[in-house]
Amino acid sequence: MGLFEDLIDIIYPSTCPGCGKVMESGGLWCEDCLKHLWDPRLINSSNTGHLKGCYTLCRYEGGIRECIIGLKYSSRKEKKRAFPPLLDRFPYWDRMGSFDYVIPVPLSKQKMEKRGYNQVDLMFEDWMERHHKSYMKNGLVRIRSAETQSLLSRTERFENIKGLFHIQKGLSITGKTILIVDDVYTTGATMESCAHELMRAGAGKVMGLTIASGAT
Ligand SMILES: [Zn+2]
Helix, strand or coil: CHHHHHHHHCCCCCCCCCCCEEEECCCHHHHHHHHHHHHECCCCCCCCCCCEEEEEEEEEEHHHHHHHHHHHHHCHHHHHHCHHHHHEEEEEEEECCCEEEECCCCEHHHHHHHHHHCCCHHHHHHHHHHHHEECCCCEEEECCCCHHHCCCCHHHHHHCCCCCEEEEEECCCCCCCEEEEEECCCHHHHHHHHHHHHCCCCEEEEEEEEEEEECC
């Protein structure tokens, strides 16, 4: 995807966000992209201790990967339209059960200042509010970033990210069921660290949901 496709996105919003094909009617994502990407599931081994499982919508490849990376690293905020239609299609809302709060995985203060927004908010916030879910943008605070994470082994990742998140001061979540949302689930180290902190702060149960994952 390049500048041309982005321009097309803005001028013709009824194009598939994955491949740019003009959609005449029906859903936003084209059948070809969905066939390739759509894989809603509970991720195997996502019950990592404090986190009681994480669901995901798509495989982390092709058009959805482009949309996530564009929103995350290239300030292509118009890509945010790609996500609500996928949340609409997610078949396991009932199976997940109800949750009291939705809390995004936060960016560090430095990264937030540099990027100007948390891409996770652009993916989930409006949709959650439209569905009367309590979205707590700053429920968790990130102490520092974990830049070197991609060079580490799975065990090292879990170790490296420990204690990275703190609950927002004064926020009471005692006995509450919480859904953590993020863009991509890789090893689950980030989600587990968030869940650990929320359970420490008294949450009753913590589950996760991400847009995409390369994990099975
Ligand atoms: Zn497409």
